[in-house]
Amino acid sequence: MALSNDKAYSIFNIQYTGLDRFYGTEFNVIKNRIASLSANQKVVLTNLLCILFVLGFTYLTVLNEKAALYQQLDNQLKDAARVTESLLPSPLHHHNITQHTLNDDQKMAHIHALSDFTDQRDITYVYSPIKRHDKILFTSSSATPEERESGEQLSFYYDHYDEVAPRVFEVFKTKKTSFLQYTDQWGDFSQCFYSKLFSR
Numbered sequence: 305m306a307l308s309n310d311k312a313y314s315i316f317n318i319q320y321t322g323l324d325r326f327y328g329t330e331f332n333v334i335k336n337r338i339a340s341l342s343a344n345q346k347v348v349l350t351n352l353l354c355i356l357f358v359l360g361f362t363y364l365t366v367l368n369e370k371a372a373l374y375q376q377l378d379n380q381l382k383d384a385a386r387v388t389e390s391l392l393p394s395p396l397h398h399h400n401i402t403q404h405t406l407n408d409d410q411k412m413a414h415i416h417a418l419s420d421f422t423d424q425r426d427i428t429y430v431y432s433p434i435k436r437h438d439k440i441l442f443t444s445s446s447a448t449p450e451e452r453e454s455g456e457q458l459s460f461y462y463d464h465y466d467e468v469a470p471r472v473f474e475v476f477k478t479k480k481t482s483f484l485q486y487t488d489q490w491g492d493f494s495q496c497f498y499s500k501l502f503s504r
Contacts, residue, residue: 381496418446440465
């Protein structure tokens with residue numbers, strides 16, 4: 305047991321001896337305090353340092369994995385928003401469109417086109433909005449299978465998105481892609497706010 309403790313203390317010497325020149329008297333005080341510890345105290349200190357190292361390493365690993373996961377999610381949302389543009393007719397977001405530009409069949413056709421896209425991916429909704437008179441209006445939106453079956457909570461062309469996050473107005477102003485997490489009547493979402501089309 306004594307041999308094990310000596311080895312533990314030797315590790316401290318190897319790691320810290322070269323630091324004397326940098327920290328001077330303060331470091332010597334710490335080193336002397338370590339030297340004055342009993343054998344059991346040195347073992348406890350060594351174990352505590354090992355535990356702190358493992359906890360710190362684990363924490364950093366989790367942070368890195370979480371960042372990578374969020375980056376992957378952001379990329380998926382951004383790709384979905386970009387692809388969605390090709391699923392909708394280009395005049396749909398023209399500044400001259402009005403509430404009566406589309407008939408009911410066209411509105412449902414857009415809902416089904418976007419829903420077919422989300423049904424095949426791990427994305428709940430894709431939708432496209434326009435800004436009119438300081439309001440955000442849907443021009444199209446996908447729907448979940450349950451919503452399509454019940455006909456409830458569908459977002460139709462020119463519906464007012466009254467729960468929209470304030471940052472969406474910034475997207476219309478800056479034309480820059482943005483990511484946001486928030487809650488509305490449809491649930492809790494991570495969203496990609498693309499300059500033309502949004503996904504969540």
